[in-house]
Amino acid sequence: MQLKKRKPMRKLRNVGTPLAAATCALLGQAAPRTVDAQELAPWDFDTSFLIYSEADGRVQDLSLNGIARKELREDSFLNLTFALDSLTGASPSGAAPSNVVQTFTSPSGNASYTAGAVNPVLDSTFHDQRIAASGSWQWPVTRLTLMDVGASISNEYDYTHLGVDAKVARDFNNRNTTLSFGVALASDTVDPVGGAPVPLAPMLGLGNMASKRGDDSKDVTDFLIGVTQVVNRKTIVQLNYSLSNSDGYLNDPYKILSVVDAVTGSPVPGPAGSGLYRYLYEGRPDSREKQSLFGLVKHDFDGNVLEASLRYMTDDWGVDSQTLDVHYRWGLKDGRYLQPHVRYYSQTAADFYHTVLFDGRPVPQFASADYRLGEFDAITLGLKYGMPTKKGEWSARLEWYQQTGNADPAARVGVLTNLDLYPDLNALIAQVSYKFGRR
Amino acid sequence: MASPCEVHVADASRDLAGRVLEAVAGEARRIERKWSRYRTDNVVHEINTAGGRTVTVDEETARLIDYAANLFELSDGRFDITSGVLREVWKFDGSDRVPTRAAVAAVLAKVGWRRARWRRPELTLEPGMQIDFGGIGKEYAVDRAAALASAISNRCLLNFGGDLLATGPPADGRPWRVGIEGLAHPTRAAKEIDLKQGALATSGDARRFLLKDGKRLGHILDPRSGWPVEGGPRSVTVAAPTCTEAGMLATFALLHGPDAEAFLAAQGVRHWCLH
Numbered sequence: 001m002q003l004k005k006r007k008p009m010r011k012l013r014n015v016g017t018p019l020a021a022a023t024c025a026l027l028g029q030a031a032p033r034t035v036d037a038q039e040l041a042p043w044d045f046d047t048s049f050l051i052y053s054e055a056d057g058r059v060q061d062l063s064l065n066g067i068a069r070k071e072l073r074e075d076s077f078l079n080l081t082f083a084l085d086s087l088t089g090a091s092p093s094g095a096a097p098s099n100v101v102q103t104f105t106s107p108s109g110n111a112s113y114t115a116g117a118v119n120p121v122l123d124s125t126f127h128d129q130r131i132a133a134s135g136s137w138q139w140p141v142t143r144l145t146l147m148d149v150g151a152s153i154s155n156e157y158d159y160t161h162l163g164v165d166a167k168v169a170r171d172f173n174n175r176n177t178t179l180s181f182g183v184a185l186a187s188d189t190v191d192p193v194g195g196a197p198v199p200l201a202p203m204l205g206l207g208n209m210a211s212k213r214g215d216d217s218k219d220v221t222d223f224l225i226g227v228t229q230v231v232n233r234k235t236i237v238q239l240n241y242s243l244s245n246s247d248g249y250l251n252d253p254y255k256i257l258s259v260v261d262a263v264t265g266s267p268v269p270g271p272a273g274s275g276l277y278r279y280l281y282e283g284r285p286d287s288r289e290k291q292s293l294f295g296l297v298k299h300d301f302d303g304n305v306l307e308a309s310l311r312y313m314t315d316d317w318g319v320d321s322q323t324l325d326v327h328y329r330w331g332l333k334d335g336r337y338l339q340p341h342v343r344y345y346s347q348t349a350a351d352f353y354h355t356v357l358f359d360g361r362p363v364p365q366f367a368s369a370d371y372r373l374g375e376f377d378a379i380t381l382g383l384k385y386g387m388p389t390k391k392g393e394w395s396a397r398l399e400w401y402q403q404t405g406n407a408d409p410a411a412r413v414g415v416l417t418n419l420d421l422y423p424d425l426n427a428l429i430a431q432v433s434y435k436f437g438r439r
Numbered sequence: 440m441a442s443p444c445e446v447h448v449a450d451a452s453r454d455l456a457g458r459v460l461e462a463v464a465g466e467a468r469r470i471e472r473k474w475s476r477y478r479t480d481n482v483v484h485e486i487n488t489a490g491g492r493t494v495t496v497d498e499e500t501a502r503l504i505d506y507a508a509n510l511f512e513l514s515d516g517r518f519d520i521t522s523g524v525l526r527e528v529w530k531f532d533g534s535d536r537v538p539t540r541a542a543v544a545a546v547l548a549k550v551g552w553r554r555a556r557w558r559r560p561e562l563t564l565e566p567g568m569q570i571d572f573g574g575i576g577k578e579y580a581v582d583r584a585a586a587l588a589s590a591i592s593n594r595c596l597l598n599f600g601g602d603l604l605a606t607g608p609p610a611d612g613r614p615w616r617v618g619i620e621g622l623a624h625p626t627r628a629a630k631e632i633d634l635k636q637g638a639l640a641t642s643g644d645a646r647r648f649l650l651k652d653g654k655r656l657g658h659i660l661d662p663r664s665g666w667p668v669e670g671g672p673r674s675v676t677v678a679a680p681t682c683t684e685a686g687m688l689a690t691f692a693l694l695h696g697p698d699a700e701a702f703l704a705a706q707g708v709r710h711w712c713l714h
Binding site: 012013014015016018019020022023025026027028029034035036037038039040334335390 | 503513514
């Protein structure tokens with residue numbers, strides 16, 4: 001190998017002082033002003049810490065999020081996101097409360113938990129850490145066409161997600177109209193604690209894993225077509241249609257249903273020798289097709305911005321939902337702002353949602369008592385405050401969420417008549433964010 | 440100024456902005472009239488057509504000539520206001536028409552500040568020699584116009600064809616965001632700079648060059664040899680308190696060819712080079 005011959009270092013003259021003096025003489029300026037010029041950092045960062053806390057000892061989530069964005073060239077960006085979640089608390093198992101103490105085998109199969117008489121049945125063995133990352137790259141293909149490709153990955157103790165997506169957006173009509181088309185593919189693997197239950201198989205006693213099998217998977221395909229229209233200098237409207245298909249294992253492996261006496265509403269004995277009442281693991285269809293229509297209006301009221309959106313969703317499970325979401329960004333002095341937020345959500349129950357199943361009747365083909373598939377309304381009220389700093393922007397957000405649902409009316413028999421079969425869910429969300437970088 | 444000139448005024452009424460614009464445009468026009476080499480009614484024309492006679496110049500022109508004499512010394516002869524005649528043989532039009540060595544040598548006989556006789560306020564050039572303030576004029580105009588503008592508003596940004604000066608940031612304290620033209624896509628910013636106060640000047644050969652046998656010859660000529668400086672960056676941007684200083688440092692750097700960045704580092708100024 002030949003070593004490159006180094007050029008001898010030449011002493012280069014510092015002309016700064018005499019040049020400054022000569023320039024002063026030329027311009028007739030006594031004391032020149034100073035220069036304050038900084039090259040922009042190529043990166044933009046958006047970081048936040050969020051606490052999501054459900055009342056009554058239910059789910060608690062501590063979430064750390066970061067987004068980094070780099071401008072590669074004009075209209076060309078690299079986006080990286082990162083999230084770390086720590087979930088603890090108790091989650092409703094799906095089993096109905098009763099007038100007696102109930103004992104359950106935990107998902108691992110080697111421990112048990114109990115629910116006192118009258119109390120909601122919460123599986124307190126629930127805890128998880130989730131780590132997620134994604135990257136996307138956006139670049140102009142032609143002067144009017146932007147392409148965006150991305151990939152995402154997330155991992156939990158019992159769940160792995162891998163996804164890829166692509167989107168193309170094209171401007172028309174003097175850039176007042178943008179048509180976009182997107183596709184996303186995901187392949188998820190679920191490897192539940194103790195194995196994925198056989199749908200609608202009975203919960204068994206400690207150490208008996210006959211109702212469980214190994215891991216399972218699902219594939220999700222999403223299509224989106226959208227149009228964004230600039231109406232005038234102050235108003236933008238957007239309309240999106242999306243179609244989502246899921247195939248594979250769509251159950252929540254930790255959700256069960258109670259089997260009760262059709263007259264008394266009391267739990268019935270489970271498998272012989274198990275010491276349990278009768279509970280079945282939920283069983284959902286192995287495919288789901290969702291369609292949704294989303295409309296958004298954004299209007300600038302002289303510096304205060306209103307953003308309102310409506311979403312209608314319908315799927316082949318019988319769940320229809322609608323969401324109204326309104327934000328109003330109210331500008332205060334010096335770039336500070338207050339942003340109230342109201343969201344209303346309402347959904348119908350899935351066709352196979354059953355609060356309980358009845359002993360002696362045929363087990364339906366599909367059944368779930370997951371409260372998230374029941375009929376409910378939810379309201380979110382929030383307020384965000386933002387404040388610019390020299391280098392970026394701080395913001396803080398506080399939101400209150402309340403969900404009120406209705407149990408399956410058929411479940412109101414015997415002792416169940418007077419029990420709360422669909423407890424309200426209250427949650428508080430607090431978030432602190434800091435954005436910095438090139439802004 | 441042979442390039443678009445603009446002034447941005449923040450937080451101003453229409454009236455105030457109008458007064459700033461009037462002051463800036465007036466000064467730019469005055470400087471253009473007085474020292475443009477394309478006119479026949481000014482002191483530069485008088486000097487360049489004197490045919491060996493001595494020309495007595497006014498006070499402001501004398502200050503510019505003093506300054507040019509200083510630049511010649513400080514740059515060890517690399518910056519020379521008599522080098523403009525080299526354009527008779529060098530036409531940087533993107534073609535491959537490179538002059539012969541003999542043609543360059545013939546023109547070089549008319550170049551050299553040491554041959555001029557400067558006894559303030561009298562200048563005597565040898566017949567055939569010319570001077571040209573093109574390398575200083577635009578930056579000087581920015582500084583002069585900025586001085587007038589800042590008497591009206593300290594929240595202005597002047598931009599004379601890529602040579603800029605901010606008299607101060609807008610009221611909210613946020614800086615002016617300035618892009619340095621990219622080489623491949625002139626409309627796209629290769630770098631972005633936040634400028635609150637002071638000047639940024641850019642020198643480069645982005646669109647003026649010759650291509651000979653696949654080799655690119657930029658329009659920065661070394662007056663000592665009469666040939667283009669090779670091997671240096673294609674664009675140099677320097678930040679300095681005044682636009683004139685920034686521009687001269689950027690030009691000096693380009694004249695140092697491959698040593699441009701080392702030269703800038705030795706000056707201790709903020710700079711950005713594109714290759």
